Amino acid sequence: MTPCQKISALLAATLLIIALPASTQAQSPKTQPIVLQNATIHSMAAAGTHEGSILIQDGKIQAIGTLAEIPQDAQVFDLQGFTVVPGLIDSRSTLWLSANAVKEKNDKGELNVVDAIDLWNEDWREVAAQGVTTVYVQPGNPSSLGGYGAVLCVGPQATVDAAILKGTAAAQAAIGITGKTSQARFAQIEKLKAGIKKVKDALEKEKKEAEEAKKKAAEEAKKKAADEAKAKAEKADAGDKKKGEAASKTQRVRTRGEGRPESGRGKRGRKPTPPPAKKPETPNDVKQETDEEADKQTKKETEKAESKKPDPTRELWEKILARDIPLHVEVHHSDAIQRVLALAAEFDIRIVLDGVSQAQASSAHIIESNRPAVVGPLWQIGTAPAYRADADFGWITELPKSGNLWSIATFSNLPRGSRLLRFQAAKAVAMGVPKEDALQAITINAARMLGVADQTGSIETGKNADIAVFAGDPLDPSTATRMVICGGRIIFEAPAELNSSPALSQPELPKTLPTEYAIRTNRFLNEGQFKPATIVVRDGKITQITDNSEADLQGITIFDVKDAPVTPGLVVAHSHLKQNSELTNEAESDASHLRAVDCADPSSDAAKKMLAGGFTDVAFAPLSSNTSAGIIGHVKLGHRDFVQRPDVANKFVLSKSGRNTSRFPASLTGQYQLLDGLFAGQMEKTPLYVSSAVGESLERSKRANVEKVKSGERTALFVADTALEIQSALSLINANALQAAILTSGENVHQYSDELAASGAGIILQPLNGREYDAALGRLVQTCSGKLRIGFAGESPEQIRMTAAMLVAAGMPRDQVLRGLTGDAASILKMDTAGQLSTDDRLANLIIWNGSPLNPASQPVHMVVGGKSVQQK
Template identity: 25%
Template sequence: MKSLFRLFALLAGSLLVAAPGQAQLAVRADTLYTMAGAPIPDGVVLIRDGKIERVGPAERVAIPAGYRVLEAVVVTPGLIDAHSVVGLAGILNIDHDQDQLDTSDPVQPELRAFDAYNAREELVGWVRSFGVTTLHTGHGPGAVISGQTMLVKTRGETVSEALLDSVAAVAATLGPMIERYFKSPGTRAKAVALLRAELLKARAYRQKQQAADPARRPDPDLGMEMLVRVLDGEVPLLITAQRVPEIMAALRLQREFGFRLVLDGVAEAYLVLDEIRQAGVPVILHPTMVRPGGEAVGATLETAARLHAAGIPFAFQSGFEGYVPKTRVVLFEAAMAAANGLPRQAALEALTLQAARILGVADRVGSLEPGKDADLVLFDGDPFEYTTHVCTVIIDGEPVHETCR
């Protein structure tokens, strides 16, 4: 009986530790990267009720009795994949798990990622095991306007449990990529014209909405409602544009309509750095190791370093791949950028705090500071070394992965 009681007590204790928002943890690192200041040798993070309670050197931060202690060589904030289709695109590469692009119409701003995201998709767990705790995911490139994107944590059994922001951006595309999925538009000029026409329609729709006489107001239109939010600056327009003509067209549209623009992909950004910097537009860079073909024929491993040198804020993304397992790993993409001229601290910032700022969630994630969500990654070595493993991933104060990978 005593043995059974002991076993029951152990099981009950483990359940208490694993319960979301209930764990009291202390994480100790040989090197702690908070992203809110200089790295801390022999650093400690205290976690209580899913939030960061205290951060500092071990000599100043005492670990209270009863806290579970986790140790690592290096600890960073949870990694952020700044643009993905994971959760809409699945691991099997068959029709039923490929919801990232609807090819019935090239203009569909009304499509909600929230309605298609599968929190239980195996790919979500796969990227989580490599330290990704926050995903900016949703409808992907390939249509003039493919739909909406969203922000989720890589945990939870349902979209509601994972959700950070149900509408993070509206996704659009300029360039020849559209031709793979639609007969029209067939040229660069036609794609820009279609996008511009939709924004003009939204401007007119907004004006009609403001009519004093309710009878003169337009019937609700889901697509126009979303584009009005873009015009009002409430939701950014994420435009995938790889080559110089598309990049410049996106900047012209932003100047004309005044919306918040986030450039995506930008394989040839290094050719127009001054123009991007002067526009004050952030960039979600194509995967560093993208195959240099098609629209990305001008890609280089050094683009991240050049963006950093030019003072242009940017973040890393996994993007979309047409082959199994359907996604890249942003940690590896950042490591390759660091090996090709990008300072290591800047690479880590682009995976964490810089990405959080671009996506508008820096008040919750991206750095290890008191009051923020307790999202951490524990490594057994330098995060950018090939032989290093992610050993523990913590999301909202709960260890969700505890196997070195």
């Protein structure tokens, strides 16, 4: 070692000594130990599910089971009855990414998602509050080949490095996001293929060249050795000198002869191997050869310069071809899935299929290929983007049986979207995936998929302490979260009480039912409470509802569904059933005389889905584009006479959607003025060009309709979101003594809950969807629990049941929410025959569920609708 080397080695050692404690400290901070006692632990490992305690220290799980001794300084949580699971993992999230980062487009794999992480964003709080401790983020799907993704820990993070559980975890690609046709997808895959092939060929060529160069070097070395040996021999054998010279000459000639084709190829080829040493024969030849040499020299130099320039695309493909990282390909359509599978086989690379929303035709291939898949979103929140508009995840029930590695993810474009991961898993359960598999798909299997199973995903000694504690079934999103620990730090804690929907139970019912039968259940929903009851059905009509003292049920086949809940058809308190375009016309701000039911289509897809989801009674409403939007009607889905009552309420809009700068009113003052005038009998003149006779008749009709609202025959439904809008609605309600309801997003209701309760107005909640609502939801639940009647608005059963589940998880009493899905919604909107079981022949609606309607994992399994039995699949 030179002195210089010695110094640098010393320096490095010192640095290591300094750096080591620092780095260990960063990874596993010395913290107060945490003990979780007496919990039901779903370990997701060999230990299975068991009762026990967990000791957490220094960011790791130190011991599980019966703890021999609890450290004195430990923070002890008694979790008797609570359920402990590994921290949930969203294998496709956008947490901490800005909207711009999600939209960023790149086709050369130049991005690294780590560069887009914004730790100042507080969305992680809402994500943590739902038990999610780990997320995988990657460049957004507008990129066809975006770059690298990373696995991140949820929680307050000081630096981006601290947040990263695994950087450069995978590469991202997407097929069929843009371009709707299979040709477009084919072109995209071909482009991907061309990219990978180019790199593969280049690598192979380099490898070959390297081999050749090596071979040549070896040959030359051999030759040199031979020459040296010969020279030695010549020296030694001086007598045979002449003979030896002749021999060497012939040999040289022969070598040259062999070299010729090689040099010929050199002229055409890009990287010629230098011809062997030669002896110039003619001057002409010499010149040619020197020119060639010069050419080669410049070529070599440019090549060198090129190879020095970084080529991220190539680097990315090299990593994939070396099987260092997998390629996450977001792919939805069957044709593209098959092509991607073929591509992976051809190049022998690791791929993960993402999304896979329309794999009906290729599900068998996926299972056969044994390639891992991240599926989702099973629960579509809001409108689906075009590329997965026809999503059908029915095939995923095959996955648990196949042994393929698969996980469930939210695929949300919003950073806080990962908080709905439990809804995604619940949907899988509702679709028929066994609960254990669904839980695996958001814990250990997701960890395996992302290559972090050695650190997280299960509760095992030595793993990172990533743990979520729920007040009951973790796969029931209406269960509150008790606490969440990530890396040994408590990132969420709430004084949640044990509160969970009863377990799912599959009722045993024959495929065909006799003409007369009775259904006995321990859980018949009435007035928000579940009670035992027996319901007699004859010819698909409900004839009798009794408690379980079998009085006159002799001779009737009784099906005992035991704990399976039986409910009346659920009620939607406000819906357009996705008929938006038929239900809107912005021209006339006073449309008091228009009836929504006049354009109701009971055979629409939205209506069918609503019915299949257990909702039979809908308050069918016009859109909110006019200040007096029109008349809401009561529609009974699945019935022959579907319009139960055409006019249960009038809708008045005080929110922004009713304002329009193209016509009056453009302001809340204007809206108030219009409605105040309306109730006082002063009509706004119609802006349409109509004859005075028609104008007068219109005005009469409008006045007559408003009179019905004033007399209390119809409900006055006000759409109001901001505090000022709710205040204006209250003022109109109180001034005219209206029987009213407020359709609201629920963000400002807490300010006026007392006034609303005093006025007797009901609250109809808009679906919560992706908005920032968690804090607002808490306030709403705090101020309105047990005080106000609520109802739910929505366009699909999923939306409504999600809102209901979130309310329960936030602490609203279950009976209040259940009444909101049945009787209360019906009473707010004067839908007399809804929300209760009726023995009236025509109106019989009865839904048998496999779990509580508040648990999104449950679904209707048998229905009697409009006097007809409907067996769900």
